[in-house]
Amino acid sequence: MVNRILLFFLLSMFISQAQAANGLKNTSGNDNLAVNQAVTGRIGNADAHLHISQYTDVARFWQASHAGDSLQSVTRTKAHHFLKKAILPTSLIATGLVTMAVPKQTVLSKYRIHDTMHDWNPTFHTTADDYLLFAPAVVTLGLGAMGVKGRNDFLNQSLLFTKAELLMSVMVYGIKYATRVERPYGGVFTSFPSGHTAQAFLSATFLAKEYGHISPWISVAGYATATGVGMLRMMNNQHWISDVLAGAGVGILSVEFVYLTHQHRCGKKNNLVFAPALYHKGGGVSMAMTF
Template identity: 40%
Template sequence: MNKLLSVHLLWLLVLFAPAHSIAQIQPIDKDTANVLPADTVLPGQKNPFTDAQRLEASNSRFLKRAVIPSAALVGAGILTIQGRGLISSFDTRDVRNRHFPNFSTEADDFIMLAPLVGLYGFNLISSQNRHELGRQTLLLGLSGVLASAVVWPVKGLTNIDRPNGKPHAFPSGHTTYAFTIATFMDKEFRHKSPWISVASYGIAGATGVMRVLNNAHWMADVLAGAGVGIISVNTVYWVHAKLTQGGGLNTTFVPVLLPGGAKGMAFTLAF
């Protein structure tokens, strides 16, 4: 639990470290994700959009590429909690106890952070990264904070014991953060090489498997954690695209007369 709390607090450090980059996020008038010129480079961005990145603010794309897959993973986790489902969490625990009864490693506490070494390494040796380092760190920090805001309350509400008897099993925090980092790497570097995405998701998957083999989590915890991590990053990038690409996020201020004759201002937000 202490290790997880340390990782949880790390997201806050990641978020607030590049505070100067927050001020750089400024909406760009008129243009939308579909009409931005191919050579457009927005504030905080290192290179022009790829075709996929130009559609980042699309609601339908967000639904198909992020919401549905994440909901499927979380749903699978809920349906396999403890003894539920065709292949339940109890079934996978029995397989673990039968074939890997003495498995024990602490690698799952650290391996999920491995892609971050690649993140900052790529920034040093490559000019093809999607965003500048400050913007990358901001997006990663926001994704981690959003994931934490989901995971920790749900752990308390569900109050499910782990296979080893310890509390707060569902969902898996390690797996959530592992898939948060993997999805972030996919967003930032897929255009550079799909193998970066494959390796990052492979590490995230290995983290989840080790949590089960370590008897620290049920299969359901891992499935739900993966879904939370994926949707957290995609939500941050989707909102970021609407804010920075312009047009997709529309704000209106309208003067209004309040009861009693006081003057006021109405604010509307639409996308």
């Protein structure tokens, strides 16, 4: 009887230890599973994060590339637009150079054209060309000052006109002193190009840019005035036709370039007044600013 009790007790202990060992094994398996799941989750999150990061980088790269392409496209469009606008003025300058290069006896020679014009009226003289060259610009700035809506507000009109004047002056006087072409009346070597004509066509182009959209006759009137200034410069024996053609090209080109590059637009407060000033024997520029 005692042996049976002892055997039963040993079997009970063995079964208890086996169950405990099995429970420990299951617990360890669950823990391992939890660890594996945690590790897998972390790896999955890392992969997801890496995927999102890569996606973000690609998106940013695409946006930057797209922005760069857009900027290049805008730049190319502006350059193409300027090249189209530059055809006329560069053609005028080239034609003026042709009249200087051909032999004196040919029809296109500046000497032949000069002699033909002065045969009509050798004693002709007027000072109208000293005043008409500013007329289109005065009209433009006057309309802007009165509040007539143009392409730009009055302040930006003044800035554009100022920059065009500076560019035109640098080009005209730089070419004059580089080429040193003698004037028709002789003794003075500042003939090419004509500064009066450059100023007149700058003013006409400025008027056409700001108010030519209202009516084409506004542009026609401006360019007719500028052409008259060029003709008077030749009839007054001040310039050759080559000087007038080149001056017209420089004036137009200056305005086109300034309008292309004028990016920083100021506010619309009319605190700056800039306009040509006309005198008895010449002209200048007047400017007033309120603070």
